[in-house]
Amino acid sequence: MDYNLLQTKPFFIVGPCVMENRELLFLVAEKLVAIREKLGVTIIFKSSFDKANRTSIKSYRGPGIEKGMEMLQAVKAEFGLPITTDIHEPFQAKIAAEVVDVLQIPAFLCRQTDLLVAAAETGKIVNIKKAQFLSGQDMFYPAQKVAEAGNNQIILTERGNSFGYNNLVVDFRNLDDMKAFGHPVCMDCTHSVQRPGGAGGKTGGDRKFVPSMARAAKAFGANGYFMEAHPDPDHALSDGPNMLYLNDVESLIRELADAE
DSSP states (O other): OOHHHHHHSOEEEEEOSBOOOHHHHHHHHHHHHHHHHHHTOEEEEEOBSOOTTOSSTTSOOOSOHHHHHHHHHHHHHHHOOOEEEEOOSHHHHHHHHTTOSEEEEOGGGTTOHHHHHHHHHTTSEEEEEOOTTOOTGGGHHHHHHHHHTTOOOEEEEEOOEEOSTTOEEOOTHHHHHHHTTTSOEEEETTGGGEETTOSSSSOEEOGGGHHHHHHHHHHTTOSEEEEEEESSGGGOSSSGGGSEEGGGHHHHHHHHHTOO
């Protein structure tokens, strides 16, 4: 996909947190294509093949990289959406890059040099999520690692900071600080309302705050918006409490994109 487009028009990274099954991915992708066509916006489809940092060892993680890439390739072939997914180890970068358009670096891993360099060397756009323990200004250094590996196609994503137990707080000044580096800046509207580990062996959250997070990010000049969505988030296998209902996505995108 065209990286320059991400700098000039609002973009939206949307999809279910984890790949539960092919049917779910197709259902969500079909809805996103309809929104894209209706509103004329850039939408990147997101889902994870492995949730490697779940709270409990008993939590569902996903289908794994081999099956996951098959599922994402099927979505891409059927619906023509650009694709992103997160990687956790350097060897996964080359495999995922055969399918995806944007490689996502998880927040907890945003300082892992080998992972950043491996992602950069694929030539794909690299979306680096800001760690919960870093400031916006600190994100200069992860971005520098990718750039000095020969890839200037970088997105920086805000997703809140840890202040106390089982909660996150967003300092929207981080968006402005990260924009100063010259890369598109994205707001993770759904993970920012998480309550990490705060639901008895799994992460909780409160999706009612997602639209407010998005609106505040728009006021601070965000280029893009990351929002996980599911047709039935209360029964999702990962991050249900902070995911949007799929049917609520269009109205929020319409508002953020100032679409008619």
